[in-house]
Amino acid sequence: MKIAFLTTDNREQFSDYDNPVPHFGTAPQALLDGFAKFPNEVEIHVISCTRRKMDTPEALAPNIRFHQLLVPHLGWGRTGFAGCGLAVRRLLCKLKPDVVHAQGTERDCAVSMMFAPCGPRLLTIHGHMARIAEIIDARPFSYYWLVKKLEAMAVRRADGVVAITNYTQGRLRDNARRTWVVPNAVDASFFEVNATGQGDLVICVASLSPWKRQMELIDAFDALPEEIRPQLVLLGVGEESGYGAEVVERLATRPWCSHPGAVNRQELKNWLRKAGLLILPSTEDNCPMVILEAMAAGVPVAASNIGGIPDLIEHGVTGLMFDPQDAKSIQGAVTRWQENPDETAAMAARAKQVAGQRFHPEVIARRHLEIYREALAQSGI
Template sequence: MNRRIRTLLFSTLFPNSVKPVHGIFVETRLRELLKSGAVETKVVAPVPWFPSANPRFGEYARWAAVPKRETRNGIDVLHPRYPLLPKVGMTTAPLALALAALPAVRQLQAEGFDFDVVDAHYYYPDGVAAALLARWLGKPLSITARGTDLNLLPQYALPRAMMHWAARRADASIGVCSALMDVLRGWGIDGQRLHVMRNGVDLERFRPLPQAQMRQELGLDGAPLLLSVGLLIERKGHHLAIEAMPALLQTHPQARLAIVGDGPERERLKALARNLGVQARVSFVGAVPNEQLLRWYSAADALILASSREGWANVLLEAMACGAPVVATRIWGTPEVVTPQSGGVLFEPREAAALAAALQQLLAAMPAREDVRRYAEGFSWQQTTQAQLALFGRLAGLSLSST
């Protein structure tokens, strides 16, 4: 049988025209897979239902503005609506997602797209919903775990029980790092169904640009520049980067911290910088499109990732691909990325003093930027793409030679 593998990607974590960076790591892996030419994919990415797109309703209105169907980078994406109920939404979300998505999936099948495999991303609620869909439709299922789904949500009894059921139902589970698959192994899931497929990095999008030129274009001086990139929430640890600045400034008085991202903690973080007296050395850049981040990575001396939980953080390899070494918390999958060979430094405990000491260690013995880039080049997407092709081909009953 000579045809491409047909996959249905199912996840609430997928970019859209209103939120173009929402779940971009899921889209990136899919785009790399599609480059193989061996796979055909449609995406069902449900969004919460809300009755009005009036901007006065804030974040909810943005979800309402998402089109019901769109094409992104040549990929057909459907956005069915699902009810997200206050207070009980966490436990009802899997069933609500599955019921809302089923008509959209049936529509794709009626249009002639009879897929071979359900490729779900994020174990809860998405993976549980996908397990329901796969059962109703009689299709094999793969669920990819990405971080907080397995290192945070299992502390809640009902979600944990539902994830256990989905993990037993799934024909395959994929983890972006070994630590995530160790969780499922601890649940008694057959190791033959557990697969580690790390995220790669787009070495064309993320490449070193001349540091001095980037600093000039971004309006920066020649002082040591540190970046902290990500959503402005507690888990990402931007507050620790700010709290480390007083100690760092004692040894590097001209150092500057640039925080790239936006989110609910913005004003609190600004107040923290003022209270510590470092507001003149901390700048809040705001959200930056993914394709423009290479300018900041290339300008920076180092990236800080002080997260409390991460599966496999894309920013680590993105920064290293641009020549910037990394200082990061020693958690979950991060030690699989930031090894001694990377030129970066891991720190623990997750405290400002430990972060400051790690930054001082790095700045005292900076690796060559070309060596950092060379290390990142070992993390192309090719290996992950080939692993997906082998897995999805087996689940679909198609060999690689027949695709």
């Protein structure tokens, strides 16, 4: 079975052109790691577009080939990624894959899927652009307004959508031809992290944005008694203006809270080793990778009871959930973690076991192979 796997090479997204090693989003990379375990069952062709030519290996694994397509600047956002779509189409005509599978709707991958001359054409939804556009009240023709339109078009054109949570499936049920619910895979190396659990350290891993609600989290911690208030570390990209700047400004008078900035995968593992709790107060989230990573590492998790998060953790069994709009609910989760260390340690141990059963790359890759076969059978190919 030959699969065309359309994804973003993050060297292009972050202008990291001198890096000789391709790197993809954490979820697509973990899925590719899983596919590498089945060399006799699947041949993967990873396809990524770039504005500048970079050093690129021909193979990422014995059964995974990599194709880098050079697309002029005009073929990107200003033309709705039409140049990327045409370049991918030309390659697909040569490869003749059995299935075309695009990862995400934020950039060019969804457009390239729509240009595909062969099928079945599948799409995985990672972040809900329509929901984010609603939250920030995106202006007409702004970035999120445009990707909202793109997302709706791609869902309608796809032969099937891989919904990584029941939340996604519910949002797409009326527009998608067919859906499957399969969670993201987690990088297997996170299972090797030995969390020691520093009792007074809470980490929040997310870009500084209105729907991640770091300011509201700081306010909730403000109201905790000073003698029991834990250290809070915000890890993630923060813009120099707007919401990110407001969050950083609040930290100036709060020595118990800090923002070291964005972290790479190894740095995140180091933070997880010493964290006592991962907290995520989002009002919009689908399948946040950091929850899966914390579960795999054995770190207790407290997160919002919204979006796809209830698919990932069971309250009181593998983690704690709270209402992100209610400061007392957030405080209650933190207090329960502080006052019941044996209970939360048991939750973290169960969560690690569940993560191995549900989110390991081999488990998720195997399920994708089943989906590809189902899609081929349905198409009659």
